[in-house]
Amino acid sequence: MAKPTGFLEFTRELPYRRPPQERLNDYNEFVDRYTPEKLNEQAARCMDCGIPFCHHGCPVGNIIPEFNDAVYRKSWKEAYDILISTNNFPEFTGRICPAPCETSCVLGINQPAITIEEIEKHIIEIAFDNGFVQPKIPNVRTGKKIAIVGSGPAGLAAAAQLNYAGHSVTVFERDDEPGGLLRYGIPDFKLEKWVVERRIKLMEEEGVVFRCNANVGLDISVNDLLREYHTIVLATGSTIPRDLNIPGRDLNGVYFAMDFLKQQNKRISNKAVQGDDIFATDKNIIVIGGGDTGSDCVGTSNRHKALSVTQFELLPKPPENRTSYMPWPTYPMVLKTTSSHEEGVKRHWAIATKEFIGDEDGNLKALRIVDLEWKFAHDGKPAKFEEVAGSETEIPCELALLAMGFIHPQHEGLLEQLEIELDERGNVRASEKNYHTNISKIFAAGDIRRGQSLVVWAISEGRECARKVDEYLIGHSLLEAKDQNILHKI
Numbered sequence: 001m002a003k004p005t006g007f008l009e010f011t012r013e014l015p016y017r018r019p020p021q022e023r024l025n026d027y028n029e030f031v032d033r034y035t036p037e038k039l040n041e042q043a044a045r046c047m048d049c050g051i052p053f054c055h056h057g058c059p060v061g062n063i064i065p066e067f068n069d070a071v072y073r074k075s076w077k078e079a080y081d082i083l084i085s086t087n088n089f090p091e092f093t094g095r096i097c098p099a100p101c102e103t104s105c106v107l108g109i110n111q112p113a114i115t116i117e118e119i120e121k122h123i124i125e126i127a128f129d130n131g132f133v134q135p136k137i138p139n140v141r142t143g144k145k146i147a148i149v150g151s152g153p154a155g156l157a158a159a160a161q162l163n164y165a166g167h168s169v170t171v172f173e174r175d176d177e178p179g180g181l182l183r184y185g186i187p188d189f190k191l192e193k194w195v196v197e198r199r200i201k202l203m204e205e206e207g208v209v210f211r212c213n214a215n216v217g218l219d220i221s222v223n224d225l226l227r228e229y230h231t232i233v234l235a236t237g238s239t240i241p242r243d244l245n246i247p248g249r250d251l252n253g254v255y256f257a258m259d260f261l262k263q264q265n266k267r268i269s270n271k272a273v274q275g276d277d278i279f280a281t282d283k284n285i286i287v288i289g290g291g292d293t294g295s296d297c298v299g300t301s302n303r304h305k306a307l308s309v310t311q312f313e314l315l316p317k318p319p320e321n322r323t324s325y326m327p328w329p330t331y332p333m334v335l336k337t338t339s340s341h342e343e344g345v346k347r348h349w350a351i352a353t354k355e356f357i358g359d360e361d362g363n364l365k366a367l368r369i370v371d372l373e374w375k376f377a378h379d380g381k382p383a384k385f386e387e388v389a390g391s392e393t394e395i396p397c398e399l400a401l402l403a404m405g406f407i408h409p410q411h412e413g414l415l416e417q418l419e420i421e422l423d424e425r426g427n428v429r430a431s432e433k434n435y436h437t438n439i440s441k442i443f444a445a446g447d448i449r450r451g452q453s454l455v456v457w458a459i460s461e462g463r464e465c466a467r468k469v470d471e472y473l474i475g476h477s478l479l480e481a482k483d484q485n486i487l488h489k490i
Contacts, residue, residue, distance in 0.1 A: 002072035006044030012112035020343040043071035057104030059460040080127035094121025104329035135205040147229040152180025154446025155235035157462025174215035217414030238406040238447035248356025253364030257403035280304035289403030299340030317349035325380030435465040
C-alpha cells in the first residue's frame with residue numbers, strides 16, 4: 001500500500017491547465033505535469049483496497065494499486081513494467097480515456113476518486129524521459145506473416161503483440177500516415193501528433209512494417225493478401241457516420257463532424273486538405289450530438305474563432321450525480337463537462353432538428369428545431385419522447401456539424417469482397433471468445449467487431465485478438481490474457 005493514511009491526508013488534485021482564453025489561441029495540449037510532490041501525494045491516496053474494483057472498470061485490466069504504490073515509492077522502472085504489462089499505449093489512454101477505472105474506484109464511494117488516468121500518463125512520460133522505453137525486438141521469428149488492415153488503436157495493439165510473439169507483421173493503412181482516429185480524428189489539443197509518431201517509430205524499430213496509402217479492397221487486392229499472409233486481422237474501425245436525413249440536408253454548410261476534425265488535423269500537420277474547406281470562423285456553429293466527437297467539434301470551432309457555438313443533444317439532460325439507477329461501481333451516465341465545454345458553448349438537451357434552412361444560393365442559414373418531452377422507463381433510462389407543442393423555432397446557423405456517432409464499418413470494398421458475415425447491427429460477426437470471422441484465416445478486433453466504442457476498448461480487443469491469432473498459428477500463446485497477467489520479476 002502506498003501510504004496507509006494517504007487518502008485521509010490528501011484530496012484529489014488535477015495538474016495545472018492553461019486558462020481557456022489562452023489555450024484557444026493554439027492547438028497544443030494544455031495540461032501540465034504534476035510536480036514530483038503532487039504526483040507523490042496523488043499516488044499516496046490509493047488505498048490498495050481488498051477488492052480493487054478499478055481492475056473491473058479498466059477494459060485492459062491495468063494493475064492499478066500496484067503501479068500507484070510504485071509511483072509513491074518513486075520506483076519508476078517498476079511502475080513502467082507494471083503498466084506496460086497490460087497496456088501497449090498508456091501515452092494515449094493517459095490523455096484521452098474517459099477513465100472508467102476512476103468511476104469504479106472504491107475511494108470514489110464517498111470521496112473524489114484517485115487520479116488514475118493522470119498517474120498513468122506520468123508513468124509513461126517519465127519512462128520515456130528516463131530511457132526505460134526501448135524497442136522490444138523478438139529474438140526468434142516464427143516465419144508466420146500477418147496482415148493487419150487498419151492502424152487505429154486496435155490494429156496497433158494487435159500489431160505490437162503479434163510482433164512480440166515473433167510473427168512478421170505488416171499494417172495496411174489507407175490514409176497517408178498511420179494512427180487511424182488517433183491521428184486524424186482526435187484534435188491535437190487533446191493528443192498532439194508527436195505522441196503518435198513517437199510510438200509508430202518505436203514499433204517500426206521493433207520490426208512492424210507500415211504500408212500507408214494502401215486501401216485494401218480498392219488499390220490492394222484482397223486475394224493477394226489471402227495468398228501472401230497466414231492470417232489477416234481486420235481493424236478498420238466503425239467509420240460510417242449516422243446521418244440526419246431531414247429537409248435541407250444537401251445544403252452547403254452541413255457536414256459530418258469527422259470531416260471537419262480530420263481537415264483541421266491535416267492543416268496542423270501541413271498536409272493538403274481534400275474536398276471543401278470547412279471553417280467555423282465568424283459563423284454560428286451548431287454541433288448536433290452530445291458525445292466526445294461533438295465536444296471535439298466545440299473545441300475546434302472555438303479555436304477557429306466562431307461567432308457562436310451551440311451543441312444540441314436529443315436525450316434529456318443527465319443528472320449531475322449518481323442516482324439509484326446507476327449505483328457504484330457501474331459507469332454512471334451523469335453530466336459530463338469537458339475542457340472544450342469550459343472554453344465556451346451553449347448546451348441544449350432534448351432538442352430535435354427538423355429542417356436545415358438555406359438561402360437563395362443554397363447555403364445554410366438556419367435550423368428549425370423543436371423541444372422534446374421524454375418519458376422514462378422503470379430503470380430510469382429515457383424510453384420515448386414527444387414533441388412539445390408550440391416549441392418549434394428557428395436558430396441562425398451557417399455551419400452544422402453532425403456528431404451523432406457511427407453506425408457500422410464500411411461494407412463496400414474489403415468486407416463485401418471477402419464475403420464477411422455481419423451481425424444484426426452491421427458489424428463484423430466475430431465472437432469475443434476467439435475474434436474469428438466466418439473465414440478461417442481472418443480475425444476482427446475493435447470497433448469493426450464491437451461497434452463504436454472507446455480507444456481503451458480498442459486496445460483491449462487488439463491485444464486479445466492477437467493472443468487468439470497466435471494460438472491459431474502456433475497452437476498455444478505466451479501472450480498474456482486479460483485479467484491473467486503474469487508480471488515479470490521486477
